[in-house]
Amino acid sequence: MRGLETGADDYVVKPYSVIELMARVRSQLRRVRPSVGQQLTYDDITLDAESHKVTRDGNELKLGPTEFRLLVTFMEKPSRVWGRDQLLDRVWGRDNYVDTRTVDVHIGRLRKVLMQCGGSDVVRTVRGAGYGLI
Numbered sequence: 001m002r003g004l005e006t007g008a009d010d011y012v013v014k015p016y017s018v019i020e021l022m023a024r025v026r027s028q029l030r031r032v033r034p035s036v037g038q039q040l041t042y043d044d045i046t047l048d049a050e051s052h053k054v055t056r057d058g059n060e061l062k063l064g065p066t067e068f069r070l071l072v073t074f075m076e077k078p079s080r081v082w083g084r085d086q087l088l089d090r091v092w093g094r095d096n097y098v099d100t101r102t103v104d105v106h107i108g109r110l111r112k113v114l115m116q117c118g119g120s121d122v123v124r125t126v127r128g129a130g131y132g133l134i
Contacts, residue, residue, distance in 0.1 A: 083130040
């Protein structure tokens with residue numbers, strides 16, 4: 001119960017069934033990742049997860065793989081503010097050691113590409129909390 005109160009989405013008590021554990025993992029993955037072929041839209045930005053294409057106001061944007069994964073993360077839950085550590089886990093993976101300031105560099109690159117066609121800056125910085133979409 002304490003885990004849920006501190007932010008966990010789910011938990012399993014011992015002894016547990018491996019089948020149940022895997023079912024819960026698959027359930028969580030369905031919630032956090034777009035299904036194949038899904039298009040995400042936010043404001044004038046459209047992201048096609050299957051073809052790895054991003055357009056803004058009809059103009060195709062060239063994003064690097066990390067910036068693409070950042071944008072997917074933001075567009076899946078546009079009202080959420082993501083902390084640097086959360087973005088590191090989600091975009092880079094838990095097995096990689098990357099400095100938290102690396103997130104700032106890639107956010108800067110994402111902003112630059114999103115604004116190259118004259119669009120406004122849709123990535124917001126929440127001081128002391130992280131990043132999200134406006």
